[in-house]
Every structure is written in C-alpha cells, then in structure tokens.
Amino acid sequence: GSGFGKGNPASNLQHVPRADSYHGLVFASLSAEGPPLKTWLSGAAASIDNLVDRSPDGKIEIVGGCFRYLHDSNWKMFIENLNDAMHPMVVHQSSSGTAKRVFQDLHKETDAVPFELEMLAPFTNDYGFFEKMGLTAWKYGHSVTGGKISIHSAYSPIPGYAEMMVAAYGEERVKQIFAVNRHNTVVYPSFTLKGAITSVRVVKPIAVNKTVIESWVFRQVGAPEELFTRSITYCNLINSHANLVGPDDWEAYHRVQAGLSAQDAGEWISMHRYKGQDHALPDGTTESAGTSDMVFRHEYDTWKNYMLHNGVFP
Numbered sequence: 001g002s003g004f005g006k007g008n009p010a011s012n013l014q015h016v017p018r019a020d021s022y023h024g025l026v027f028a029s030l031s032a033e034g035p036p037l038k039t040w041l042s043g044a045a046a047s048i049d050n051l052v053d054r055s056p057d058g059k060i061e062i063v064g065g066c067f068r069y070l071h072d073s074n075w076k077m078f079i080e081n082l083n084d085a086m087h088p089m090v091v092h093q094s095s096s097g098t099a100k101r102v103f104q105d106l107h108k109e110t111d112a113v114p115f116e117l118e119m120l121a122p123f124t125n126d127y128g129f130f131e132k133m134g135l136t137a138w139k140y141g142h143s144v145t146g147g148k149i150s151i152h153s154a155y156s157p158i159p160g161y162a163e164m165m166v167a168a169y170g171e172e173r174v175k176q177i178f179a180v181n182r183h184n185t186v187v188y189p190s191f192t193l194k195g196a197i198t199s200v201r202v203v204k205p206i207a208v209n210k211t212v213i214e215s216w217v218f219r220q221v222g223a224p225e226e227l228f229t230r231s232i233t234y235c236n237l238i239n240s241h242a243n244l245v246g247p248d249d250w251e252a253y254h255r256v257q258a259g260l261s262a263q264d265a266g267e268w269i270s271m272h273r274y275k276g277q278d279h280a281l282p283d284g285t286t287e288s289a290g291t292s293d294m295v296f297r298h299e300y301d302t303w304k305n306y307m308l309h310n311g312v313f314p
Helices: 037-053 075-082 088-094 096-106 115-124 127-133 161-169 171-179 225-238 246-261 294-309
Strands: 018-022 025-029 060-062 067-071 135-137 143-147 181-187 191-194 199-207 210-220 286-288
Touching: 018 037, 037 143, 037 181, 037 191, 075 181, 075 199, 075 210, 075 246, 075 294, 088 096, 088 115, 088 127, 088 246, 096 115, 115 225, 127 143, 135 294, 143 294, 161 171, 199 225, 210 225, 286 294
Parallel strands: none
Antiparallel strands: 018 025, 060 210, 067 210, 135 143, 135 286, 143 181, 181 191, 191 199, 199 210
C-alpha cells in the first residue's frame, strides 16, 4: 500500500502548529507563534463578514470544484495586480474594451445589457472611477480596493433577492450590507476574495517563477439560484483557465518576469506613486487614492518584516 494512514504516522502530512476558522474558512499557520486569527485578519475580516452577510441565511457553501491554473511568474505579481488600479483601462482593452465595442455594433437599437457585459465593461472604466474607489491597507499586509464603489456596484438587481434579504435582516441592515462595495480584498500573502460575486482565490507558489491559482465559488445559502449562476459566469469570464480577462494580465506577468530575469535588469522598480500622500488613521489603517502605489509599498514592508523579523510586527 501507500503507507499513508493512521497506523503509520511517519507518513502523515506535516503537523500544523496553529489552525482556526472564521465563518467556516479555515486558516492554518506553520508558525507556533503569532496573533489570534481575528487579530491577524484585522480590517480584512469585514470583507469575509460581508461575503457571508449577503446570504439570507448567513451561510455560504462550496458547490462543485475549483478552477485551478498555472501562472509562469512569481506569486507577488498576481497579488500586486489585484489592487493595482492603474492597469485595467489600458491592459483590458483587448477583452473589456472589445466586448463593449462589439456589443455596441451589434445591438445599437437596445438599452438592455446582458450581465456578461455588466461584468466585463467596468474593467475599462476611466482613471477617475478607479481613483475614487480608493485603497485601504491594514497591518500584516492586507488591503482592499473600493468600499463605497467598485466595478461590481452597477450590476442589475436579481429578482426577489432584496426581498429575501429584508425578510432575513430588516431593511436598515440590508442597506448596510449592500452599501459595502469592495473590489478585491487581499488577505496577505495568499488569499483573496470578492464579496459581491462570492468567490475566493488561493495563491500557491511552487517556484520563483511559477504560481498555481485556485479559484473557488461559493453559493450564498437561501439566495436565488440566479445569484450563484452570476458568480459562476463571472469566474468563467474572469477567474478561470480559459477566461477573457486573465490573459491580458498573464501577458503582463510574463513580460515582467522576463524583464526581472534579464541580465542587465535595473536594481529598482518604481513604487513611488502618491508616496507621502497616504492617510494614516490612529488604528493603524492606511488610506490613499485608488491609483496609489501604497499597497505595494505596504506589502513589501510586510514581506521584509517576515523575512528579517520572522513576522514580529511592531
């Protein structure tokens, strides 16, 4: 046999010193020391709260498997891309921009927009839109784009969903839940989520230039099936093996990886946009304009801390 099993503990997986869960999501650490999970999540916990709160029953469940795909680049490129608001309106012209132009050419006589286009079109919103989205970062490297607005803000309502939510939570609470419009939440360094389309991604580095991404979609228990269908459609269009938007980013990752590997590559990469204009709050939260490089600086400060000080944060 394989040798795996309770009768042969020497063949078991490595023991995990610490593990905890938050709303059913399990987090594990290979370090015996560190802050409690809720403390470590800091402001990113609110994104998980909102993801779960969007279910009338206050529960999420995994239905089916995951989209799993390989990037020929370092894991940091994927993480940095998520909350970079300077690239979408340029990089995604080949997907989002094309989708808008084709639809306009083929459907000039209608105002009805399919939800596939509702998902694709905002990727090429202008700089002003992404600037207003804003960036927020917390201790331990976590960050989020958006808050009051995001690329998901203008989706058409799903029939019956709001009524189900009001019946479960009351009108005022539902207004609070739907007022949260976060785009990408990065739980640094290896977990990302989107509340509006109920999906998470897990980042698994396997080499300095190779990264596996796992994309999972949740069903919000008690919500209309159309909401789950929309989330699946979003991930097919944007977070899957053969999606439309991802190849734009993958091409950029490939070129950056090749550039950094070049023999004559420079020693420094500019991350100075809006430097000195961050807004630090008393609780340790940092806010900035949506197109700032603040989150990159924040992530590399965190990475340096993990490398030099074993994650002991001041």
